[in-house]
Amino acid sequence: MAKEGKRFLVHIELAGADIRRLQALVPPLHEAFQRMSNGNYQQAYHSPARDTLGYLLRTALAAAQVRARLKESGPSGGHGRFPKPPILASHDKVLVLEIGEEFDAREFKDKLEPWLRHH
Numbered sequence: 001m002a003k004e005g006k007r008f009l010v011h012i013e014l015a016g017a018d019i020r021r022l023q024a025l026v027p028p029l030h031e032a033f034q035r036m037s038n039g040n041y042q043q044a045y046h047s048p049a050r051d052t053l054g055y056l057l058r059t060a061l062a063a064a065q066v067r068a069r070l071k072e073s074g075p076s077g078g079h080g081r082f083p084k085p086p087i088l089a090s091h092d093k094v095l096v097l098e099i100g101e102e103f104d105a106r107e108f109k110d111k112l113e114p115w116l117r118h119h
Contacts, residue, residue, distance in 0.1 A: 005037075005060040007099040007116070009044065012070075015091035017051035028087050032069055033057055042115045056099070056115050063096040070094055 010033075014021070033041040033055055041057035059066065071094060074084045088094065105112045 003058065005040075005058045007056065007058050008063060008066060009097045009099055010055045010057065010066060010070075011095040011097070012053045012055075012088065013093040014051045014053070015089060015093075017049055022050055025087070029053075029070070032087055036061055036066060036069055044112055044115075056112065063098060066096045067094050 014025075037057040037059045040059070041055055044054040044056045046053045057066075061069070070088045071086050071090075071092075073086055099116065103116055105116055
């Protein structure tokens with residue numbers, strides 16, 4: 001049985017990662033990945049300063065759509081007149097790479113390889 005959607009590595013470089021920004025950013029970021037992937041995502045890595053983050057996800061969306069869900073305003077979801085602000089700021093950077101069937105994650109054996117093999 002073929003798995004639906006594509007696997008992506010989403011690499012995020014934050015233009016500033018103080019503790020207050022991270023506390024405000026991480027919950028909506030995880031909610032976005034949850035919605036995009038129906039729960040089929042995992043944080044892959046982060047830098048010690050938490051200004052660089054990586055996530056693995058399987059989704060039916062295209063790479064450009066994944067990026068747009070993080071960087072562009074969205075509908076309010078309620079009766080509000082104003083759209084939701086983007087999750088990431090305009091000066092943050094996002095790279096969305098598709099992961100094909102062939103990969104080598106030996107050095108990340110404990111964290112990445114199990115997710116990649118099963119998703």
